[in-house]
Amino acid sequence: MMQGRLQSAAGPARPVQVEPHTLFDDVYGIAVGVLFVVMGVLLLQAAGLITGGVAGISLLVSYLSGYSVGLLFMLINLPFFLFGYLFMGARFTVKSLAGSVLIMAMLKLIPSGLVIGHVHPMVAALGGGTFCGMGILALARHGAGVGGTGIVTLWLQKRYAINAGRTQVAIDAVILLAALAMVKPQLVGWSSLSAIAMSSMVMAWHRPGRYFGN
Template sequence: MQKSVEDARPHSLFEDVYALVVGCVLIVLGLLLLRAAGLTTGGIAGLSLLFSYLLPVPVGLLFALINLPFFLFAGRVMGRRFMIKTVLLNLGIVITAGLAPEVFRLATIAPPVAAFAGGMVIGMGTLSVARHGAGVGGIGVIGLWLQQRHGWNAGRTQILFDAVILGASLTVLSPEAFIWSMLSAAAISGILMAWHRPGRYTGY
């Protein structure tokens, strides 16, 4: 018999920390794969990649800077605990992305592989932290809030926002890169639609 939310056993501190580390590593890896192929995607990850092609600022730092206004929103509507975890995750992303070039260099990758693999690992990273009461920030926080408050599927909400972000990327990307970027966004949303449904997972 499926446990109710009230009966669910809370995650331990170690489980929460490990989930944030896993999510951080996966999200940064996905960003590196997409960046190497000159692609973007949806959500804050897509915005940070898009701006990284226009500004001489590391993608990890852009990720955190774009998220700043959403931290206050997270604390207001999702609670202080959610906000703290989300801030810690973003700090981890900045640090990990900054260290990544020293330990990981990707010379070349085919755009179809980068789009699919990059989208999947970002999606799994997002799922990892969402299941432990955190978010990657920005649109992800809004999607999680709408899911908890109104029962809207986080994956479908993400798709709507992604359409706007990807539309803006047409001013920077080639038509071919735009098509593969759409695939990466679909891969992220597909992960959330399949495995982050209300009632399927009740632990925090």
């Protein structure tokens, strides 16, 4: 069980016992995180943008190959799940795998009930990146990841206290530079905004001591 510290007016900070997440908390939190990620990806896809992480790689490969972004998301994630199992544990990997399967399924199902006719690239970049960032944050708070580079960044933060958001920015920069060879520079520019929006969410709120959950 994790502990926080509460500063009172009458004296120094004292430990605060915090209840761990229940099974319902985890299921609900992961489901909400998945919905955020899916909505973010759909906004980006509607504007022909990409973003960072595996979501961005999947979108980029989808544009080039025509394959389903959900299927690519799952396939690209497989080696990262092995990494997660070896270094983050079975519990984290099972939660992350369940979340990725849900993302793949919802990316397939939601477009049949939600059709985005037009979205300005700026709106898609800011909205899509922020939605993806909130989804990643929600999953991380419940001991899961969206897979891919997110697993690596969470491990680096857990093992070496390297901020996950900053690591993700560095990885995203490499992905976007690679996209310049395949996507119009203007779209890569908007995509960079989406990657910044996504990483900023994680950088701002996924810090030790900011959250007393388990």
